[in-house]
Amino acid sequence: MSRLEGKVTLVSGGAGGIGAAIARAVAAEGGQVVIGDLHDAQGETLAEEIGPAATYVRLDVTKPTDWESAVTTAVDTYGRLNTLVNNAGIANFGPIDTYTHADWDAVIAVNLTGVFNGMKAAIPALKEAAPASIVNVSSVNGLLGAPWVPGYVASKFGVVGLTKAAALDLGRYGIRVNSVHPGFITTPMTAGASPDLTQFALGRAGAPEEIARLVVFLASDESSFSTGAEFIADGGLLAGISGPPPMETTPAETTDRVARLPGQ
Structure with a gap:
């Protein structure tokens, strides 16, 4: 496959989970791909697995100087930088009445300021x-609230606004900016979580590779007229709560009930 032939991508949080799937998909x-992360051994192993098309660089997304080094690595190693994927993210938990300022600062620094830092360095x-x-x-929680994760929700909603603002600023330079919104994806970050998957239209969790394919589309020329938009891959969560039909009927019974509705 050659949808990204000649294109160079920098992925933050690229050593594991969705980020690793993106790195593999870009090379495929x-x-x-330049893999940026704080997990050195994991990132270096992944780069070795992918081969010459991948390079690992240590990247703390809260540090602008780390971002500058990562961009320089991409340009020096492969000659250019075509795509930035701001994937690094963390979550912490607690109801808002006991959620601490330290919790808030930590998640905003990575999930929102980290995205700003990456764009500033890469532009x-x-x-x-x-x-x-x-x-x-971003996340499905950049479009839908959730309890016990106030910082995470705020940061992911913030990514949506930042994406739109950047899209308006950068379109004149030929730079498109879009956000991706995964639902529940099976990764190390979600290990131990047990959502009610029967409430999802597809009835299952997603795989990192399914998000990676969406990112490849947005990195490729196939999405050349898309910017400032949200791309959702959530198994139907935002469509509404799924489940069994409210009543079991035959088609004839359904027609009869509709015909006898008040006012009909």
Whole structure:
């Protein structure tokens, strides 16, 4: 496959979970990928697995200098940077009345300020390589609230707004900016969680590779007229609560009930 032939992608949080799936997918589609993460051994192992098309760099997304080094690595190693994928993220838990300022600061620093830091560092290189793409990994909780994760929800909603603002600023340079919204995906981050999957239209959790395929689309020229938009892969969660039908009827019984509705 060669959908990303000649394109270079930088992925934050790229050593495991969704990020690792994105790195593998980029290389499988003919692109080169710089894997940024704090998990050095895991990231280096992944880069070795992928081969010459991948390079690992240590990246703390809360540090602008780390971002600058990561972008420089991409340009020096592969000659350009075409796509930035802001994937790194964390979650912490607690009801808002006991949620601490330290909890808030930690999750906002990674999930929202980290995205801002990445875009600021990458924009000069993306302008040089335009047309280019930024993909910000938000969450279904960037569109839907949830209890016990106030910082996470706020940060992921913030990514949506930041994506739209950046899309309006950067379109003139040929840089597209979109957000991706995964639902419940089986990753190390979600290990131990047990959502009621019967409430999802598809009745199952998602796989990292399913999100990676969406990111490849947004990194490729196939999405050349898409910017400032939300791309959802949530198994139907936002469509509504799924489950068995409210009543068991035959088609004839259903027609009869409709015919006898008040006012009909």
